[in-house]
Amino acid sequence: MAIPPGVNEQDFRTALGEFESAVGSDWVFTEDEDTRLYRDAYSPVQNEPEEILVSAAVAPDNTEEVQQVVRTANRYRIPIYPISTGRNLGYGGSAPNLSGSVVLDLKRMNRVIEVDDKRHYAIVEPGVSYFDLYRYIQDRNLKVLIDCPDPGWGSVVGNALDHGVGYTWGAYRDHFISHCGMEVVLPDGELMRTGMGALPGADTWGEYRYGFGPHVDGLFSQGNFGVVTKMGFHLFPEPEAYLKGTVSVPARRDIIDLVAIVNQLEHAGLIGMPRYNTPLTAHFSEPEVAEILNQPFARSAQDLERWAQGNDMAYYRCELQFYGPGETVRANWNYAQRLLSDIPGAKFSLDHELQWPIAADEVEGLHKVALGIPNMEIFRLGTRPDAETLGWDGEMWFAPLIPKSGEAVLEAQEVFTEAFREMGMRSFTHPASTPATWMYRAFIFIMGFPVSRIDVEANQRQREAFTHLANLGAERGWGEYRTPPVFQDLIMGHYSFNDHALRRFSETLKDAVDPNGIISAGRGGIWPKHIREGRA
Amino acid sequence: MHYSKFGFAATALLLSLQGSAQVPEDGLTSRELGISLESPISRVELLERGEAVYDYWCNTCHGPEMLKPGTAALAIKYRGELPATLTERTDMVPEFVELMVREGISMMPFFRPTEISNADLDAVTAYLTQNTGE
């Protein structure tokens, strides 16, 4: 039996006994065949000494059981690590930051407490997946959309707590921003509610997030101050119509005006999530284009643009998504075309128009999450025969935040593509790379680095490259928004203003709130005192 | 909807097993599926439960449509030598199903007993191997 670090075997056995009394012996897992199911399935250090393994897992069914487990853990100083559905693939999976931790698996707590389609919010437990919440809403014919990430199996709570993101309208797709009030078990087992949940008898938990006093909810996201057992979320009222139109522009530097105009549309509340892409990648394996891309950056950028124009192809496209009354979405699309026509050579196409309720056959082939429909189609990433990802066993996401400007996109294209060239690696970026737009007010220049189940050396090379790019980005002020555990110390280290004042503040809070350092040690780069001191 | 048909069957099953279980208003959630089997059930019930587990946990990636990633991956892997949709296979043995669920393969991660309990795994294994050898 594995024993958590710093815990003696006798105490651990006693604690396991208490866990069993709290949740029932069926829901305490100590056998290797079960505990290995809490590894990170996409771990970039799998089968290496750094791989994080857990000593046990405990799966409570309700908040009282969570409290009992946390009290026991606190008594015997057992490191625990809460997960909701533990599908954080690409950013750590179900594994903790500290090897030997006991995972607190909240998947069994999967009650939808409430969905209100007149006041537009939901309150859910951690085990509720996007599929579950969607089904609950569909079964009751409620008139609200949920904003889901690409994989529908994740937890509404867990995703939000790692600052997860989705695909519909403005702030709804920033899942932590759209949350409203939470219930948390603190490290000593005490129960706290934030926002209006703190006011006994209030019926506004799902509506007003701040309540009164300091807004502490942020501490529980990418943090380690408690176990969240319920969370409220604002929901998007089901609109009448959806319209998607695409604008195409011919030149590389058109991204500057394109982003400026699309920002204007989005921040004024006229469009939902815009999606930038380039039609050129489909031609990258053609010998002529491959040769162009093989040159130093400035040259390849110039030649790629010339090639695109010579073949009458757009350099970038941006899909614009409109949600609202039928008349309004059409009028807004017209307005968008009027603004975007200022870009010489801009072309437009109207791609889809839909009306709610949407029938299943109408969405085949469409990006379903943009319509609030959870699914798993994103995982085809790894299955297309032509895809570079074929043969990958998973990925780790490199996800730096860059400004929401065309200038920043041009700079990121160059910085990262040149870096790959210098490392002698095939580049994940190129002179037509486009930013991801999940964040309402910033771009993410995301790349997936492959992870292998068997090739340790390949994983080591990818980790080195990841680290190099993260450092390079940080020099330019581009920080990761989220990262797998092996990189969390590195990334927190980048957020270093005034001698790491932010991290020091979190550590001060950590020591006060969780003096035994039992909850999610190391998460977000915040370690409890005894581990910090052991390292210094 | 296909789903609620088995939601009903599994609800009946759940009631017969647990007596006091709450009747879900509609549809199945993992909550109803996550019960542990306390008394023996008939083969028919086992297969019904296996189908419900399959629909809830497996179908989102392994359904018959080519947009489903598991099906798309198996179409590439088997190149027509075996069906890409798992429910059409006649060659799977229980050990294989269990291995895939608890080990995963390539990008498909493993599933934990808090998701697919051992009893659910038995049921879905029975469901997926019912035509084996035919």
Ligand SMILES: Cc1cc2nc3c(=O)[nH]c(=O)nc-3n(C[C@H](O)[C@H](O)[C@H](O)COP(=O)(O)OP(=O)(O)OC[C@H]3O[C@@H](n4cnc5c(N)ncnc54)[C@H](O)[C@@H]3O)c2cc1C
């Ligand atoms: C192909 C692919 C596509 C993806 N697309 C997206 C996407 O579009 N958008 C996106 O956001 N992500 C995406 N991801 C990343 C990830 O898979 C999802 O964000 C997923 O929803 C996170 O896992 P989860 O919901 O199961 O959360 P969990 O794994 O349960 O939780 C994540 C972390 O939050 C903390 N936590 C969870 N629950 C609690 C709690 N109750 N109390 C305290 N702390 C807690 C823990 O530290 C935990 O490790 C993608 C991944 C892959 C592989």
